[in-house]
Amino acid sequence: MTEDPTNPGFWDERYAEGRTPWDQGGVPPELARRLVARKDRGRRVLIPGCGQGHEVAAFAAAGHDVTAIDFSAAAVERARARLGTLLAPRVQVADFFTHPFAPASFDLVYERTFLCAQEPASWPRVARRTAELLRPGGALLGFYFLGAKEDGPPYGLDPEEPGAIFGNDFTLVESSPVPAGESLPLFAGREFWHEWRRRA
DSSP, X not given: OOOOTTSHHHHHHHHHHTOOTTOOSSOOHHHXXXXXXXXXXXXXXXXXXXXXXXXXXXHHHTTOEEXXXXXXXXXXXXXXXXXXXXXXXXXXXXXXXXXXXXXXXEEEEEEESSGGGSOGGGHHHHHHHHHHHEEEEEEEEEEEEOSOOTTOSSOOOOTTHHXXXXXXXXXXXXXXXXXXXXXXXXXXTOEEEEEEEEOO
C-alpha cells in the first residue's frame, strides 16, 4: 500500500477500493446554485484534481468549455465512465504542475478538495501555478477546508492562510461558509466558499 499522497498510486488505491470520503457523489449544492445564478457562458474552465468528475457535466451544461485533470489514472477512468462519450474526452490524466498548458489558458479555475489534498508546503506552488494559468481578471473559486493539518490529507487551512497563500496574485471577492448540512462529514462546519480574482 502506498502512503505517499504525492504519488498517484496513493489515490489509485483509494479509488480502486472505494475509500473516497472526500467524494460528494454529485455536484455540491452550493456550486449548482451558483452555476444557475451566473449568466455568463463560454468560459474556459479548469478543474484540477477532478476525481470522479461530478462537476464536469455541471460546468458543461452551464455552457462552459471544461478541461478536467487528475494524476490518478483510476480517478480519470471512473470520471470518463461516469461522463459518457461526449464529455469523457474533457478529462485527462495530467499533473497540474507540469502539464504543458499555455499561460493564461483559462478564465476560471475551480477548487474542490485539490488544495487540501496537497501537502501544505506545496500550497504556494499551487497558488503560483494557478495564477500562471488564469488570464488577468480570471476567477479562482470553489471550496476550501479550514481545519486541522494533522493526519492529512485532507490538510486544513488556518483562517489567515488563504490570504497569505493567494494574496500576492489574487484579490478575495467572497468568503462564505457552506450552509449547514451540505458538507460531507469530513468537512462539516469547516468548509467555505471562496472566490478570488486574478489581478492584472
